[in-house]
Amino acid sequence: MTITPPALSVFETLESEVRSYCRSWPAVFDRARGSRLVDEDGHSYLDFFAGAGSLNYGHNNPVLKRALLDYLERDGITHGLDMATTAKRTFLETFQNLVLRPRDLPYKVMFPGPTGTNAVEAALKLARKVKGRESVVSFTNAFHGMSLGSLAVTGNAFKRAGAGIPLVHGTPMPFDNYFNGTVPDFLWFERLLADQGSGLNQPAAVIVETVQGEGGINVARPEWLRALKELCERRDMLLIVDDIQMGCGRTGGFFSFEEAGIVPDIVTLSKSISGYGLPMSLCLFLPELDIWEPGEHNGTFRGNNPAFVTAAAALRTYWADGELEKQTLDRGEQIGQALLALAGEEPEPGFGFRGRGLVWGLEFPDKRRASAVCARAFELGLLLETSGPESEVVKLLPPLTVSAAELDEGLRVLARAVRETA
Incomplete structure (x- = not known):
């Protein structure tokens, strides 16, 4: 594919230098459907980025679009704060009947602000309120998220530095397999909790991703997650699972922690919960933790009613049975086999891959190569991003609705990009 970079434009002259994705993908996108985007020059791109996980059901999903258009055409409520609306009621009832009850999850539902970091801030605030303590443990x-409370429990040094002030009340611990299996799980964590001289204040909560997406596609083992849950119960700490990117079916089950058989105290959801890329987030928690005073935590855009409409439609369409979960696991097996074959071609030691469901990562010993692979893939018509603390991992995040043929096409392009950057 021959791509002509857009000429000097309003993006460069007016938009802030903080923009990032547009630097990796120098095109002006115009429309999208399913697993493909088209730029204003008519070039088509296969999307293995899916709005950073916000488009699990693809671009402009026709079923969700129809529900949204019908709602808007009848002048349905678009902005409602936390008022009761028919759209919110339909979403809550659908979420309870298709997601919570089938999994025996008794969670209360809170609508914080519309983004993932809003949900994390609400979870941290609630945990501290419930336990009366400030410290929260996170993982390497x-x-x-990018707001101050979320940054305090984020590991990436570059993103943390943007805060401009000290980030306090968060303590990092080693994530699963951080020491490559040479150290028993939670040895350091347990020792600090037990030692009165460790300097670790008794934590209110522990926050964890079951698969670290931005951190490099680091997959926690089910047994590690179960041990973490047991440790939290034994040491009187709440367990918060951040399922913002890995929830809504990304790893197979609706929640990424289902495989481990645990019930977190608090769960955060965002990104694909609306189903259509509309801003929406949830903070779920056990009923006994619901000690909020009315209005104690709020936000102007916590009642995004169009998002409630598309969210309910997504649940009815994809979560009334187990077909999407089965398909996601099948597609994941397809990716795993392709990456295994690609690994066999790599002569350099240290090349590896890992993932679950439809989130996978390829790590290169030459940390610069991941960016080169993504750049070449873009030239060939495939959107990929990097992840990891040094952008050393190529991240695969296709829509859950991607067809087997589209997935095969994208994997062939990825293989070509890897070979041509060797």
């Missing part, structure tokens, strides 16, 4: 290479 974690990413939980």
